[in-house]
Amino acid sequence: MPLPPRLRRLNLAGNNFSGPVPDAFLASATLRYLDLSFNGLSGPLRIPPPLANSSTPPCAALTHLRLAGNLVVDQIPGEIAQCRSLRVLDLSRNVLEGPIPPGLGRLTALSVLDVSRNSLTDRIPVELANCRELTVLVLTNLTASPGEQPEFNAFLGGLPAEVLAIRALEVLWAPRANLDGRLPLSRNGTCGLRVVNLGQNYIAGAVPRWFGECQDLAFLDLSSNSLEGSVPTGLMIGCLTYLNVSGNSLSGPLLSSEKSKCSSRLIGDDTVMQYYDELVDNTLIGNSFGSELGGNASVALHDFSNNRFDGTLPSLTLSLHGNYSYGLWLNGNMFNTTLSTGFFGFCNDATGIAVNLSSNQLSGSLDMLSSCITIRSFDGGYNNFSGSVPAGIGGLHLLRSLVLRGNNLTGQIPGQFGDLAALKVLDLSRNYLSGSIPLHLADASHLEVLRFDHNRLSGSIPSSFSELTQLTILDVSFNNLSGDIPNLRHPVDCGFFIGNSLLQQCFGTNASLPPTEPISSSKGAKRWGGQMTKFKSLMVILVAATTAVISFLLVILFFVCERRKRAKISNMRTKVVVTFTDAPPELTYENLIRATSNFSIQNLIGTGGFGATYKAELAPGFLVAVKRLAMGRFQGLQQFDAEIRTLGRIRHRNLVTLIGYHIGESDTFLIYNYLSGGNLETFIHEMGSRKVTWTEVHKIAVDVAQALAFLHCSCTPRIIHRDIKPSNFLLDEHLNAYLSDFGLARLIEVTQTHATTDVAGTFGYVAPEYATTCRVSDKADVYSFGVVLLELMSGKRSLDPSFSQFGNGFTIVSWGRMLVQEDNTSEFFSQGLLDTARKDRLTEMLKIALSCTSESVAVRPSMRQVAAKLKQLGHER
Structure with a gap:
């Protein structure tokens, strides 16, 4: 049925429509905006040919085509280039495979191209560089919510330099896209890039210096590649909300940055702004440092971890606007200096700070840490810090986590830590601390993790720790502690108390029993002993009766649960075939059994360790291969069901297509496309x-x-x-x-x-x-x-x-x-x-x-x- 002749805009997103994309929608000569996102549309995408006696394709007026979140299969049709007015093409979250058609380069008005979360392969076509107005290019996207379509795109080769040089390009998003090669070291023309995510690829070579010429750049992720050399000196680090170069082989000193004048150019296009907010915000909020900064959505992160940087720590100055929290990751490098006031210069710029300096070669004292009053998290573990733990840390009232394990710290644990009302994690393990555990520490009522193991602490564990309702880990192993283990509110791991020869024996959950009151006289003792004898007899009777009742109830509960479990499994194993694509009505359990002659040897086409495969012709010309799994009796039905559903979503042009499956009492089989x-x-x-x-x-x-x-x-x-x-x-x-x-x-x-x-x-x-x-x-x-x-x-x-x-x-x-x-x-x-x-x-x-x-x-x-x-x-x- 054709659309009304004057219809310009059609938005049917977020419904439950199924079947193929209607030809009438793409055959309309007047429709400009079509949004069918997040339905259940399936089948291949077809672009109708031009009408007779007309050279103008039907979709020539279409400017927006959104098909995200459906089940569209096959390849992206090259004929889509006929829709020459397209500005926005969103094909994300489907089951498309094959290459990106080079013909898309003829869409000269194209501003947004999103093909993420499909099963695309082959090289990124250099012809995309002809899309001079291209502002947003999303090739892959890993920021999927639970239950959403995962990312299966896996391209070949590198990102064409011509595409990277598009002057209008502002958002380039291609994490874990299987890209390799090198980034071009030179670039002609002005750079309008705001967001670049090329993390988790195989890109080698140096970080191009022209990134420093991108005045509007706010997000740069080059993490987990094979990059070498140094960070370009011209890169305006202080203007970047997110900079991640972790997991490479970058080396040399990390140069300090001066306060920069950052771009104030606003994003004018609403569509670009939408992509910017969605992609960037999901990355920032979902990052591991978000919780350490109090879940503040206005955050910034500079991650230089797990490289080969050495020399002195950088003095980074931030030039960001508004209130924000800041994370600085320098862990896993070879910095070999001391802490200085210059390093903590950024503490005056942000409302909350998280710093990770672990696994370096830093030395000296930690006194400078007390100067960063906005710090919320500090990890200086596995360095060579020495001296005492500064008492001034007790004045850092925003501090949530302090990790100093694996250093050379001496002296006592400062009692001022008890003044830190926000403190949740305190790890001073594997140092040379001595003295007793401060009683005042129990006043830090939000403590969740205390690790003091492998030190030289003596005295007793404060009994007031039993009042810490959120304390889940208390590790004091391998010290010289003595006395009782307090009654903690959470289950206790006795391994946290070993290596203290004078400490009371640990009994597991709720570790110790309360001590018996002292007896003041022999007469009282005799009377108490008689009462205890009667009390013990009564307790024996009560315990025996209680045990019998509980055992009886457990037996009943077992049979009830087992019956329900069997009923549930029986229901799941009915004669139902679960399919992953639109299947013809002939694909039923009964027809499969009939077509294989009840898995007769005459229909056998192969055997293997997983079972036998049979050919089944369900209708004239409709052939499938049925793999009957030799797996015996199931013990993990729900796990199997989850796994097979995961495999059913996997699509690639060189993998057989899993059409569906059946789980039954006597038979379990998978259904594939038949290959002749x-x-x-x-x-x-x-x-x-x-x-x-x-x-x-x-x-x-x-x-x-x-x-x-x-x-x-x-x-x-x-x-x-x-x-x-x-x-x-x-x-x-x-x-x-x-x-x-x-x-x-x-x-x-x-x-x-x-x-x-x-x-x-x-x-x-x-x-x-x-x-x-x-x-x-x-x-x-x-x-x-x-x-x-x-x-x-x-x-x-x-x-x-x-x-x-x-x-x-x-x-x-x-x-x-x-x-x-x-x-x-x-x-x-x-x-x-x-x-x-x-x-x-x-x-x-x-x-x-x-x-x-x-x-x-x-x-x-x-x-x-x-x-x-x-x-x-x-x-x-």
């Missing part, structure tokens, strides 16, 4: 009877590598397959390769049932460290992939009978290494490869496979690196 090309094991076995070309082998190798790289790098949680072998790769009629059985080892684990030996891998493909230690990592998958690649190049099996001439234990890995050492690699490759590819290209692929099968785990490349190298082989001329 058989498996890779059959393909390799038949290589001797037909010549397989370089193009075919290279395509399969890249497909297989990309599938594994996606599981290792882009899934949440990451998935390690653990049974990589040719039979677990399926082919379609065009020889596109798909990885199957991903995540099934994890499913087996959560059911807590016996698993076959195939779950731990198949002999000939198992990495040596996995076979000997049972410790598995993603590098075990890399090893197995290397074996599969060797088979694919040679047409031989991992344990081919022809290897028997070389002795026991000789495998395809040994054969490949031997031929490389003898410079006789031509003997390794199948005849079809030798006829269709240069020898140097084949030898390079062989070396890639052998690097994957290195016995040293550290030497093996990651699957992301392997996929990139294999793809590069296809580009070489």
